[in-house]
Amino acid sequence: MPAFEFPGGIYPPERKARSNQSKLQVAALPAQVTLPLKQHAGNAATPCVAMGDSVKVGSLIAQRDGMISAPLHASVSGTVTQISNTAITIESDGLDNWQRLPPLDWRAASPATLLERLDSSGLTGLGGAGFPTYIKAQVAEHHAIDTLVVNAAECEPYITADDLTLRSYPADVLEGAQLIARLCGVQTIVIGIEDNKPEAISALEHALPQAQHPAAIVLKVIETRYPSGGERQLIKKVLNRDVPSGGLPADVGTLCHNPGTLLAALHAVRDGKPLVERIVTLTGEAVSTPGNYWVRLGTSVASLLDGVGLMPGQLHQVIVGGPMMGTPLATLDTPVTKTTNCLIAATLAELPPAPIESPCIRCSACESVCPAQLLPQQLHWYARAENDSTLETLNLFDCIECGACSFVCPSFIPLVKDYRLAKQRIRMKQIETAKSDHAKHRFEFRQARLAREDAEKQARRQARLAQTQKPSTSTAGDHATPEVDLRSLRIAQTAAKAAVKKAEKVLARAAEQDPKQRFDDLETQLATAQENLKAAEARLASARENAIQKDTP
């Protein structure tokens, strides 16, 4: 048992029994799927099919755009009927014809081949953020990773998708973990799982002896407490490592994946199956046959819930994800995406709206449950007062938005909503500042370019003048060339050189820290420095020319 604790945490009612009683099932093949182009962090994918194209399951229909992005594959066979800016719609022919990639043996394949496969399979994290899996694997190139943490905590109420994944495919999940371990050079795999999933735990225990190398696997059963499934909280709990603020698990030698992602990774490599379906928990009091289902991506929520006996009269709201961090759906005409792990069709009695907010009485209940050890009530006051600088001193951006504070607040203050609004406001401000800075830097660059051109023109003129004056050296050309201080020009040139070096260094460091970002602004600043250097060099050269001429009459 783990000896480490993350601070805070709450014990919300689990409500998992509704969906974890039945075996994993397969949802009916949808007649039509709508596949959003952006189902992951980063840029939306770019369509690469045309209207009317016929596709098979697994056909590539959109390519990734930029570093953080993922390609998209058809999840049913049939005809492409619509391509919009945001989604591709495919009408199913009901045949379910597959097009797979060639199977790979992950033990034999090179890391580059494996990375390429994860990328081309459109694999993203199947938890919440939807971070492309191959990027996570690439992190190993910059960081020494020694431990892969399998995040099987699944701490949110209602959700049992990972539970059923582990119960149904324990050996495959472990093999998927070994695959990622080999790819990233990980020596140890630690599975963190809450103790409210005894069947998944025993399934894993049975599968463990057969799990082949390269990495040793440790099963850690942890106490059921929300939010132990938060990446930072789980890493603290099973490894006692503190992921630094603003940092990544990789900074403490750790990589985190959930079981669904590992299973999908194995399917992509071993079976050549792109990411076209996932396991989704369908639950809530308003459906009659709750459970976990293999669902094709792009299936509409409405048809999916109809398939499990939705009682429209009872339905109050549908929540995507868990009740703590999920979002209510405005319309059921929404497709299942790579990050949809749970749909809760809740009745009014089940998840009633929060009572009317009353004033904060500073009871600090929020503070005692905050897993990030922030001061939620102070953040609340400063967020309402829009005191952004204090919010940043109080580390607003360390908030993981787990909702534990809102959950215990006796005044029913929607704390997390306040923080999200404040974060958004601060981000907008930062973008505005960056924009105006960039505009300023572009102006400076233009000035520098003009100055450089001017200096070069001067130099050329000087050279021409010297040429014409050469034959008649005795006629005093002193007044034609003004006295120039060579020494100060040399100093200016050295300073410009240093400025260029510094700008280069800043850009390189920024790019190293955050390889996926664009650095237009820093590049402009570097170009400005380079222009300044050129100008200084031109001035110095022409002045030297002058001086030589004067010295050699």
Place this chain on the structure above:
Amino acid sequence: MSMMHAAQVGAAPSTAHLMRWVIVATLPGIAAMTFYFGLGVISNVLLAGLFALGAEALIVALRQRPVRPALRDSSALLTGVLLGASLPPASPWWLIAVGVMAAVVVAKQLYGGLGHNPFNPAMVGYALLLVSLPTYMTLWSPPQALTAESLFNQTLWAQIIGSLPPATLDALSGATPLDAFKHKGEAVLASEFWASQPLPEGTLSAWRNVAFAWLIGGLVLIAKRIISWHIPIAMLGSMMLLATLFYASDPSHFASPLFHLLTGATLFGAFFIATDPVSAATSQRGKLIYGAGIGALVMIIRTFGGYPDAVAFAVLLMNLCVPLLDIYTVPRPSGHANTATHSAPKEPL
């Protein structure tokens, strides 16, 4: 936005729920006081509670805020109950009214209402009365049997007409143990003082039993997680530490730690007054410092100051320190470790 909130679970109570639980927890204390000091205690509490609700309704209406939610959260009622419980039994009705006005109108609503008052409202009312009307505030009757005669002839009638005939005043007034000890005189040794039996029969045991009743209520609050242990433990701890130091240095002049613990408003203050969340420090470290500060101030004022009991002043003084405490006791968030590098797990995997 998080969808699962406290109400649907019943685990985390609402603000009104918290307030009502504190009121429930005062019942043992009030019952014990009534048993020893007469029905005047109950009439005090009832009158103060009633006045508090009235004052709250009036001022909230004047401030053009919704009245019903303000009354429903029971915070004004709680202030009234706490103030009523700390006044001498059968205080004149106008005295209670003045205290309640100071507490609810000035200390609470004029600062912005629930959640915004920097000072503990009940203690502001109490301190105001203690400073301006000391004769009335020291009218603690000696323990007496609950008889109809004593009840009507003396206490309640006096409360209703709002003044006391001098003869009754004499008959009623009695020193509290803290008061008596405080004014024993420098030359009198503690042992001589106790030997002279300065208090009416049963006074000490009455105060002790009342203190135990408040303790029971306080433990209920901690068990129900309405209050955290930090403030009461820190306050009692620092009081006991100082009292022990004083007592050990000169037992002939200083009272024993147990005497300080079981007389006056020590336990009532520790569990019901100092723990008011609105005017107390918020972080756990802050609460420990806040509680310890109150305890130390209580001991210092009791020992060297002009008032026999000092809980109200100590609480108000520490209320003043809360903004500073809140700034300097911000906990270090996770992931902001002093050392950026990670240490290898100590437990074998």
